[in-house]
Amino acid sequence: MTELLIPPPETDAPLPPRAPGRHRFGAPPWLLVLAALCAATAAIPLVYLVARTTEAGLTELLDTLMRQRVLQLTINTVLLASTVTLSCLVLGTVCAWVLTRIRLPLQRTLLLVSALPLAVPSYLAAYGWLVWFPHLNGFWASWFVMTVVCTPYVTLPVAAALRGASADLESVARTLGRGPFRAFAAATWPQIRPAAIAGALLVCLYSLSDFGLVAMLRFQTLTWGINAAYGASFDRNQAALLALVLVVLALVVVAGERRSRRQVSSVPGRSTMPMRTPGRTWPVYVALLLAAPLAGVVVPVVGLLSRLLEAETLRAIDVSRLVEAIGATLGLALAAAVIAVFVALPIAALAARYRGRLVAAIEAVGFLGHALPGIVVGLSLVFFALAAVPMFYQTSLVLVFAYVVLFMPRAIGSVRSGIAAVPTSLGDVSRMLGLSPFQAWWRVTARLALPGIAIGALLVAISAMKELPATLLLRPTGISTLATELWSRTALFEFGAAAPYAAALVLVAMVPAVLLSGIRGTAREN
Amino acid sequence: MGWVTIEALSVSYGDTRVLDDVSLHIPRGSLVAVLGPSGCGKTTLLRAVAGLLPVDSGTITVGGRLVTGPGVLRAPEKRGMGWVPQDASLFPHLSVGENIGFGLPRSKQNDDLYCEPGETSGGVGGLLAGLTRRGRANRARPVSVLAGTAAHANPLTAVPISPDRGRQTSRAARIAELATLVGLAELVDRAPSQLSGGQAQRVSLARALAPRPDLILLDEPFAALDPLLRSALRTEVAALLRGQHNTSVIVTHDQEEALSLADFVAVMRGGKILQFGTPADVYERPVDPWVAGFVGDTVELDGQWRDGRVECALGSLPADWMGAASAPADGTPVFVLLRPEWLTLAMPSTEQQTDAVTTAIAYAGHDALVSFALPAGLIVRARVAAPDLPRIGDRLTLGVRQNALAYPLGE
Numbered sequence: 001m002t003e004l005l006i007p008p009p010e011t012d013a014p015l016p017p018r019a020p021g022r023h024r025f026g027a028p029p030w031l032l033v034l035a036a037l038c039a040a041t042a043a044i045p046l047v048y049l050v051a052r053t054t055e056a057g058l059t060e061l062l063d064t065l066m067r068q069r070v071l072q073l074t075i076n077t078v079l080l081a082s083t084v085t086l087s088c089l090v091l092g093t094v095c096a097w098v099l100t101r102i103r104l105p106l107q108r109t110l111l112l113v114s115a116l117p118l119a120v121p122s123y124l125a126a127y128g129w130l131v132w133f134p135h136l137n138g139f140w141a142s143w144f145v146m147t148v149v150c151t152p153y154v155t156l157p158v159a160a161a162l163r164g165a166s167a168d169l170e171s172v173a174r175t176l177g178r179g180p181f182r183a184f185a186a187a188t189w190p191q192i193r194p195a196a197i198a199g200a201l202l203v204c205l206y207s208l209s210d211f212g213l214v215a216m217l218r219f220q221t222l223t224w225g226i227n228a229a230y231g232a233s234f235d236r237n238q239a240a241l242l243a244l245v246l247v248v249l250a251l252v253v254v255a256g257e258r259r260s261r262r263q264v265s266s267v268p269g270r271s272t273m274p275m276r277t278p279g280r281t282w283p284v285y286v287a288l289l290l291a292a293p294l295a296g297v298v299v300p301v302v303g304l305l306s307r308l309l310e311a312e313t314l315r316a317i318d319v320s321r322l323v324e325a326i327g328a329t330l331g332l333a334l335a336a337a338v339i340a341v342f343v344a345l346p347i348a349a350l351a352a353r354y355r356g357r358l359v360a361a362i363e364a365v366g367f368l369g370h371a372l373p374g375i376v377v378g379l380s381l382v383f384f385a386l387a388a389v390p391m392f393y394q395t396s397l398v399l400v401f402a403y404v405v406l407f408m409p410r411a412i413g414s415v416r417s418g419i420a421a422v423p424t425s426l427g428d429v430s431r432m433l434g435l436s437p438f439q440a441w442w443r444v445t446a447r448l449a450l451p452g453i454a455i456g457a458l459l460v461a462i463s464a465m466k467e468l469p470a471t472l473l474l475r476p477t478g479i480s481t482l483a484t485e486l487w488s489r490t491a492l493f494e495f496g497a498a499a500p501y502a503a504a505l506v507l508v509a510m511v512p513a514v515l516l517s518g519i520r521g522t523a524r525e526n
Numbered sequence: 527m528g529w530v531t532i533e534a535l536s537v538s539y540g541d542t543r544v545l546d547d548v549s550l551h552i553p554r555g556s557l558v559a560v561l562g563p564s565g566c567g568k569t570t571l572l573r574a575v576a577g578l579l580p581v582d583s584g585t586i587t588v589g590g591r592l593v594t595g596p597g598v599l600r601a602p603e604k605r606g607m608g609w610v611p612q613d614a615s616l617f618p619h620l621s622v623g624e625n626i627g628f629g630l631p632r633s634k635q636n637d638d639l640y641c642e643p644g645e646t647s648g649g650v651g652g653l654l655a656g657l658t659r660r661g662r663a664n665r666a667r668p669v670s671v672l673a674g675t676a677a678h679a680n681p682l683t684a685v686p687i688s689p690d691r692g693r694q695t696s697r698a699a700r701i702a703e704l705a706t707l708v709g710l711a712e713l714v715d716r717a718p719s720q721l722s723g724g725q726a727q728r729v730s731l732a733r734a735l736a737p738r739p740d741l742i743l744l745d746e747p748f749a750a751l752d753p754l755l756r757s758a759l760r761t762e763v764a765a766l767l768r769g770q771h772n773t774s775v776i777v778t779h780d781q782e783e784a785l786s787l788a789d790f791v792a793v794m795r796g797g798k799i800l801q802f803g804t805p806a807d808v809y810e811r812p813v814d815p816w817v818a819g820f821v822g823d824t825v826e827l828d829g830q831w832r833d834g835r836v837e838c839a840l841g842s843l844p845a846d847w848m849g850a851a852s853a854p855a856d857g858t859p860v861f862v863l864l865r866p867e868w869l870t871l872a873m874p875s876t877e878q879q880t881d882a883v884t885t886a887i888a889y890a891g892h893d894a895l896v897s898f899a900l901p902a903g904l905i906v907r908a909r910v911a912a913p914d915l916p917r918i919g920d921r922l923t924l925g926v927r928q929n930a931l932a933y934p935l936g937e
Contacts (some may be wrong), residue, residue, distance in 0.1 A: 425611040425615040428573075428576070428578050428602070430628070431578065431602040432603070433603070433628050433629030433733070
């Protein structure tokens with residue numbers, strides 16, 4: 001999951017005259033056209049949503065916008081997103097500092113453990129807490145669970161930045177008479193600030209677009225409102241309008257995140273800071289590190305297990321239904337992974353090798369899914385399928401397409417870095433040794449970028465398995481995934497009946513995760 | 527006409543012109559160094575010859591075949607040239623042996639790709655001339671370049687039963703032959719990541735040589751190596767390239783490398799070739815003071831031309847006029863240029879030669895650059911062999927053992 005956290009390399013930073021890994025001439029037109037077509041698919045939901053909402057006319061739009069209800073939902077959403085972002089920023093930065101600057105036992109394990117909450121979908125964490133405290137609900141509950149789930153989004157990049165930050169600067173500041181805290185603030189914080197801000201904005205985006213957690217904990221945000229408006233009244237204009245408000249909020253956040261990435265400037269120097277031995281206070285540090293994983297992973301999983309092992313639950317397991325859900329989940333995720341990688345490949349190849357406004361624009365459109373909340377994509381594709389391709393409405397095809405739009409950025413990101421890591425000089429050499437451009441691509445570039453491509457596919461698969469809101473809106477009648485089964489049972493407070501699905505989801509999602517760590521391992525050896 | 531002929535070649539990146547009307551004639555079997563500061567367009571020139579980038583105008587012919595010209599841009603894989611990039615660029619997923627064999631045909635259907643008749647001089651088939659389909663096709667071509675490899679070919683000709691079998695055998699044998707040639711026979715099964723920088727660069731060279739290219743292009747092949755290894759490897763590589771009777775073009779920004787390796791040196795600046803000649807030409811008779819300063823240390827003085835001599839701070843010296851037009855009128859101010867090793871030291875004498883005071887010594891072991899203050903206050907530097915070094919403060923008389931070079935002012 002950490003791929004999410006690594007910002008794609010800068011595209012418009014000034015490069016030395018002979019930048020390795022890039023061509024100085026323009027991209028071939030066929031690749032540009034292909035990549036533009038692939039990127040265009042990612043824009044369909046947003047374009048259609050905007051077209052649909054503006055159809056109604058501006059006055060009506062403004063009128064609906066100013067309704068009490070819409071305002072309330074918007075305020076709730078912004079409130080939750082901003083408080084969660086703030087708390088994650090503080091907790092995540094402190095955890096990252098402890099991880100990199102305090103000598104603790106089992107350092108590597110602690111790092112791994114603090115990343116764990118990323119593996120748990122937010123609604124699963126909410127479900128786990130509801131198992132223990134069925135009456136948990138409202139703002140504070142949502143804030144708390146969301147914070148523990150999202151903290152690694154800040155911890156991991158800040159820890160990485162701290163490890164990469166030049167410690168020489170801090171030493172210099174100390175020798176010039178600053179105390180430890182002021183030296184950190186003056187010398188190290190500026191170096192890690194971009195990572196912290198980027199992480200915080202990811203948290204913000206996540207909490208804006210999250211649906212499962214707030215719905216389970218009954219805190220009414222925009223995502224909840226969209227689903228309710230869509231499901232209850234068939235007032236689809238209302239749903240579309242709420243979706244538009246949500247998209248605008250998300251795009252603002254993404255724009256902020258992109259801006260923050262521009263600020264990175266690395267300072268050369270030794271990156272290892274002498275670690276401090278904590279003495280007798282180490283339990284305090286360990287407790288701090290373990291707070292989020294405990295609350296985000298251990299509590300829910302133990303709750304899940306306790307329910308699972310109850311005799312009542314075991315008796316009630318509908319095995320064939322469970323197997324069917326597992327099959328549907330795997331099948332959909334696999335299809336989404338394969339298609340997403342194929343759609344991402346031209347965009348990634350273009351972005352890895354060429355520069356320019358057009359290339360940057362195509363890549364940005366491909367990354368649109370990153371900013372679009374799942375429920376918005378789901379809703380907009382419902383409209384789109386009904387209006388444009390009614391024969392596909394209520395088929396798995398539309399659902400897989402939604403996954404592709406939503407998770408293509410992950411595929412683009414890792415495929416792109418896979419391709420970019422292959423030096424262009426290898427391509428030159430293979431051409432000079434007698435290979436045609438396609439042979440060179442196939443025998444050398446694709447072969448060497450394979451780990452990156454596989455990682456992209458697995459990331460898409462993992463995300464698709466856990467996706468909830470778009471699946472709820474788009475799944476064909478009669479097909480349920482593990483996520484939707486879990487959701488529908490929790491909605492009826494059948495926590496026991498939900499347990500097998502939750503457990504299966506955790507186990508099934510582990511398969512690509514294990515594969516992923518395997519690929520990374522071999523990739524690193526090479 | 528050369529074996530490789532470049533005529534009026536121009537290349538631009540967007541609005542910046544990187545190569546401006548470059549012409550170069552490279553004789554067959556010679557090793558040519560293209561020397562210039564970074565950003566002068568030398569790598570671009572090499573890439574244009576390789577066909578790795580399109581050109582605006584101009585032509586490139588190799589062995590009489592037009593490879594780049596108006597409406598012609600032969601694909602790099604069809605040019606039959608070898609390419610040794612700056613960073614070795616070995617394929618990380620292949621063993622050393624497979625890297626060397628990458629450009630050798632593997633099976634019949636690949637064959638046409640590599641071996642269009644007439645594409646490559648010699649080629650694998652040349653090794654077994656007459657025994658393979660390709661060999662027969664190639665036999666019609668002059669094979670003088672292969673003379674040097676006959677010794678390698680002999681042990682191999684006995685084996686083949688069928689052409690295909692023969693090709694397989696020859697492929698493995700060629701890999702082994704080249705691995706031995708670059709001194710890495712025992713490393714063929716290693717992964718490229720297990721090689722040192724120098725070893726990787728040798729494999730890269732072997733890989734480029736394997737398909738017996740018409741022309742080998744080397745793009746600053748030693749730049750990434752440490753200085754000690756660099757000078758050892760470049761001597762070795764130069765010997766190897768000459769032993770293979772290859773025509774080679776090497777791009778470098780290191781003047782010592784260019785002068786010591788090459789048969790001919792082309793000095794480039796700002797997308798133009800300023801001078802093309804033998805290393806001695808370029809060093810001893812540079813076309814202008816910039817070239818002189820780029821290829822070596824200089825002693826620069828102001829002087830006046832007077833009937834085949836220049837009058838300057840070192841006295842009246844015999845000089846050669848290096849300007850474009852014929853020698854100037856007497857009394858014309860000129861720019862006088864010497865090499866530090868052209869200066870000689872002697873004990874002070876009563877003759878009219880210049881007395882100079884030793885002011886600084888930059889010691890380099892085998893010799894030293896010694897700075898002298900002339901009576902006029904000027905500082906000149908002389909290269910002095912280590913045993914003859916003066917001490918600081920010593921008063922000596924400077925002489926000049928070679929004609930000074932006189933250039934017109936304002937260049």
